[in-house]
Amino acid sequence: MPADQPNVLVVMTDQQRYDTIAALGHDHVHTPNLDRLADRGVSCTNAYSSAPICVPARHNVRTGRDPVATGFLGNDKRSAEHLEAEHGAFLARAMGNRGYRTFGIGKFHAHPSGIDLGYDTRLTGDDYAAEPGADAAEDTGRLAAMNFLPQSCSLPPDDRRMSWIADEAVAEIERDTDDPFFGFVSFSKPHPAWNPSPPFDDYYDPDDMPEPIREDRDLDHVDEKIPAQNYHFWKSREDDTGESTIGIARAHYYGLVTQLDREIGRVLDAVEARDDAENTLxxxxxxxxxxLGDHHGWGKSSFFEESARVPFLVSWPERLPAGETYDGLVSLTDVFGIATTAAGDPDLRDGSDVLGALTGEAEPRERLFGAHETPRETSLFSLPHNLTCMVREGDWKYVYAVNGGREQLFDLDADPRETVDRADDEPEVVERCRRAAVQWLREHGATEYLDGDSLLEIPFEQLEMGRYHPGTYGPPDEASGEN
Known part of the structure; x- marks a missing residue:
């Protein structure tokens, strides 16, 4: 490996919308440290989660394989121990094989709890579990209908688990060793419960929050997972959440983002204090x-921008420009290739060469694909599949649902709020995206979602996810507190 290998640090948050970085034009939120990180490198403004759900997104990053390849398309709690044998070394192990000291801190969402993810040092911590010295019911609020209600945490910021994650990350970054480090620092906020600590619980005025996108409910609920999730958390498929509740929920959500920004700043300070800060990616x-109330819905598991599009910042002062934006298509699948390419031994797997694209040495991705599905154990419907897939091509976004064979097409340039379905107006675009989706699924061996040369279509059945309660997703992982 090259003697001047950079340190590589991947920082991941949980359930953070793309429009939560002030420096990128979203001044409704205060994020001085994410702004600083954006100024340090390149902001990828068309970045997506290939499967906008916790478990498949994390397997996506650690394998560099698309979710339809790993088979993890929802939050099903099953063993991932077979993934390395099928797809190659996990990212941490791949970086260790390239000469790196590796550490992982925070949320991993992999089962079983003792699974070897390839880190030299692994410290698990998750805000789902009780805060240190606190009662989970009182201080994390992860109880039934309270999960999505705005609330406050009685613990001061320094006593929160997100602060502990930053503490441990700083300690690892400050270690003086001969080998470069690869670190994965994974915060489990701003995922619900939306419970910032003082003063962040009162940082934002609910009346100043951006108005939600709530126009055509029928168009929004073509994605049957949205009304199912609404009932799951609010006991209302139609989502009749009032404007006041939405405003307060948003104020607490952004309060968590700003509290989290404080911890990210401490991690960034530790990097910048190193002699090799310029050679740290x-x-x-x-x-x-x-x-967050947009499209008459809450949660994730949707390909609307607010659910599937994510913040994606890449900085490497020694090699990349500072303070620039990149509007090419990027996804979480690319993180594997970014890390291994920086290490001097590229392994893109299902990803694209993002570092090459950022320096003009590689072509931008032509199309980006995504897919997700409701896991069987939380679904009370009888269909064998309810895959939803997405194709991004230029400014077009095509979305197809196996359940009912429903499809939508949005022009994100003319209609960034996704309120006008153009599928009937643009049959050629629809057909081109449909063919591309078929080819992508076939290339990944996901033929169960195909009917010959067409996408599978099953007669529509309403999705029911039941009512959320503490045991909905099974008992917490005893070793990690993850759920």
Whole structure:
């Protein structure tokens, strides 16, 4: 390996929307440290989670394979121990094989709890579990209908688990060793419960929050997972959440983002204090976004921008320009290739050469694909599949649902809020994207979602996910507290 290998640090948050970095034109949120990170490198403004759900997004990053290849398309809690044998070394092990000291801190969302993810040092911490010295019911609020209600945490910021994650990350970054480091620092906020600590619980005025995108409910609920999730959390498929509740929920959500920004700043300070800071690559991403009342919905598991599009910052002062934006198509699948390419031994797997594209040495991605599905154990419907897939091509976004064979097409340039379905107006675009989706699924061996040379279509059945309660997704992982 090259003698001047950079340090590589991947920082991941959980359920953070793309529009939560002030420096990128979103001044409704205060993020001085993410702004600083954006100024340090390149902001990828068309970045997506290939499967906007926690578990598949994380397997996507650690394998560099598309979710339809790994078979993890929803939050099903099953063993991932077979993935390395089928797809190659996990990212941490791949970086260790390239001469790196490796550490992982925070949320991993991989099962079983003792699975070897390839880190030399692995410290698991998750805000789903009780805060240190606190009662989970009182201080994390992850209880039934309270999960999506705005609330406050009685613990001061320094006593929160997100602060502990930053503490441990700083300690690893400050270690003086001969080998370069590869670190994965994974925060489990701003995922619900939306419970910032003082003063962040009162940082934003609910009346100043951006108005939600709530126009055509029928168009929004073509994605049957949205009304199912609404009932799951709010006991209302139609989502009749009032404007006041939405505003307060948004204020608490952005309060968590700003509290989290404080911890990210401490990690960034530790990097910048190193002598080799200029030769340290930082990749900041989130696993997916959050509808937050947009499109008459809450949660993720949707290909609307607010759920599937994510913040994606890449900085490497020694090699990349500073303070620039890149509007090419990027996805979480690319993180594997970014890290291994920086290490001097590229392995793109299903990803594209993002570092090459950022320096003009590689062509931008022509199309980007995504797919997700509701796991069987949380679904009370009888269909064998309910895959939803996405194709991004230029300014077009095509979305297809196996359940009912429903499809939508949005022009993100003319209609960035995705309120006008253009599928009937643009049959050629629809057919081109449909063919591309068929080819992508076939190339990945996901033929169960095909009917010959066409996408599979099953008669529509309403999706039911039941009502959320603490045991909905099974008991917490005893070793990690993850759920």
């Amino acid at each position: 930082i990749c900041f991403v989130s696993d997916h976004g959050e509808l």
